[in-house]
Amino acid sequence: MALRCEIATTGEQLEALVPAWDELAEATGAPATLGGWHAAWWRRLAPPGAALRIVAVREGRKLVGLAPFLALRARGGQPQLRLLGAPATHRVAPLALPEHADAVASLTAAALAGLRPAAGYVAFDATDAGDGGLARLRAGWPGRRPPWLLAQKRAPAPVMELSDDDFDAWLMRKSKNFRKQVRRFRRKLGEADGVVRMTRTADELDRDVDAFVRLHHARWRGRGGSSVDPRVGELLRDAGRALLPSERFRLWTIEVDGRAISSQLFLAAGGRALSWNGGFDPDATDLQPSLLGILAGVEDCFRRGERSIDLGGGAHDYKLRLADADRPLVWAGLVPRDRRYPLNRALLLPRQLGGLARDGLERLPDERRAQVRGALARLRRGADAPAPAD
Numbered sequence: 001m002a003l004r005c006e007i008a009t010t011g012e013q014l015e016a017l018v019p020a021w022d023e024l025a026e027a028t029g030a031p032a033t034l035g036g037w038h039a040a041w042w043r044r045l046a047p048p049g050a051a052l053r054i055v056a057v058r059e060g061r062k063l064v065g066l067a068p069f070l071a072l073r074a075r076g077g078q079p080q081l082r083l084l085g086a087p088a089t090h091r092v093a094p095l096a097l098p099e100h101a102d103a104v105a106s107l108t109a110a111a112l113a114g115l116r117p118a119a120g121y122v123a124f125d126a127t128d129a130g131d132g133g134l135a136r137l138r139a140g141w142p143g144r145r146p147p148w149l150l151a152q153k154r155a156p157a158p159v160m161e162l163s164d165d166d167f168d169a170w171l172m173r174k175s176k177n178f179r180k181q182v183r184r185f186r187r188k189l190g191e192a193d194g195v196v197r198m199t200r201t202a203d204e205l206d207r208d209v210d211a212f213v214r215l216h217h218a219r220w221r222g223r224g225g226s227s228v229d230p231r232v233g234e235l236l237r238d239a240g241r242a243l244l245p246s247e248r249f250r251l252w253t254i255e256v257d258g259r260a261i262s263s264q265l266f267l268a269a270g271g272r273a274l275s276w277n278g279g280f281d282p283d284a285t286d287l288q289p290s291l292l293g294i295l296a297g298v299e300d301c302f303r304r305g306e307r308s309i310d311l312g313g314g315a316h317d318y319k320l321r322l323a324d325a326d327r328p329l330v331w332a333g334l335v336p337r338d339r340r341y342p343l344n345r346a347l348l349l350p351r352q353l354g355g356l357a358r359d360g361l362e363r364l365p366d367e368r369r370a371q372v373r374g375a376l377a378r379l380r381r382g383a384d385a386p387a388p389a390d
Contacts, residue, residue: 001059003100005107007115008054014039017056018242020063022269024095026248029270031310032091036242036249037267038068041085044234049073053081053115055108057100065104067094067137069112071119074347078120078340081112087126088229089276090157090313090329094133105133106140113142113336120344122147123333126313129154130327138334147334148341150348154330158323160298160309167299178321182295185288192256192287196296199251205240208253209233211260215279219290228277236265243267252296254289262289266297266309273301274310291318298322 008014021035042052050070057065068084086092096104112119124134138146164170171179189196199208213233220226229235236251243249248269254262264278275297280290301309311319313329335344 003057003059003064003103003107005111006056006058007111008056009052011042011052014042014052014054017054017063017066021066021095022243022246022248024063024066024097025269027097027270028095029272029307030091030093030095031248031267031269031272031274032085032089033066033068033093033095034243034248034267034269037089037239038084038092040235040238040242041089042070043238044231045085045088045229046070047072053112054084055094055111057096057104057107059100064100065094065096065108067108067112068092069122071115074120078344079115079117080121080123081115081119082123083125083127086124087331089274090126091128091131091274091310093124093127093131094137096133101132102136102140105136109137109140110142112137118338118340119336120340121150121333121335121348123331125331126155126329127332128327129330134330134332134334141334141336143337145337147336148345150333150335152331152333154328155313156315156326157313157329158311158315158319159325159327160311160323161325162302162307162309164302167302170298170302174321181288182291185292189254189256189287189289189292194261194287195255196292197253197255198296198300199240199244199249199253202241202244205237205244205251208251208260208263209236209240211253212236212251212263212265212279215260215263215281216277217279218282219279221282250297250300252293252300254293254296256284256287261287262293264290264293264297266301268301268304268306271305271307272310273297273306273308275312277312294318294322 008017018035018039025034050072053069053071055067056063069081070084071079071081074080083092094108112122138149141147199205216228217226240249248267250266250268252264253260261281261284265276267274267276278290278293298309311323335341
């Protein structure tokens, strides 16, 4: 049966897609691209002036591919297309059943190329470096020459491959010191009558989301603050109501004396989980509540027979202690070769130069890289300092 393509441009059309979209995310193991999650993001966190451009590909009535884009007007150029929810949610990407991947990419490329006004840039921010979706979209783009590929940056993203029989077998592969720490902190939590639980009801959801927001900002207070949108609680409530029944939204809370000290959110689909974000009470660090909250989610994934947990971008120490693989993220995009191509290339030059500078910095020896970063930090502090009085 031939594939056909449609473009959702309204919130009502997005909502109608969600059930089949969630099924497609489940079939392709893509927790970062769940429809219920991104519908909530669109309702609560969509940028001002954004317009939906979601490409849905069907075989008969069955959804076999979906590319969740939005359009934003760029200063001085054509609109830019960006993936919904990125980069706040890592690894968002177009979805396609494997047997239809190339055909879906070609239909998606033709649909995006046919938008009016035409897009000057198609951004893939914090997407999977090994996914292949960007390359397929570029190869399928209509025209004599493929769009120009702008590669901005690449970042590590640790992953846990759950190949052991169970959580205990996984823990035994860790260092003796790590095992001792986990057992000691779990024992201390038990002695404090701590409770570890996953949100299951609507009543619990409101309370637990409030705790997540409080603990997340407490974690970052004194460290420059969090980059998470202040309206994140609204997103989590909406997404939780949509995804709790399927247990694709898993919010783990640790409480002591009725007060939450840790909150960790996992999204899940198709045997894969994503550790989205979390927070903890800085006054309870003697219990290591963040680690114990994450481990609660990990143990749950083992019980469900899931295959992997994506710990998100950044080579943080706690992630490296848990992970056994790296699936890097990339920030990249396509510039179609239309009549405004020279202007769009010029407008993107600062991003290109920034990517080259980051690449050059990463190639330096560790000591030299630290010196350069220190010098840049001193320059920024100097630029922010008040001018001397006359």
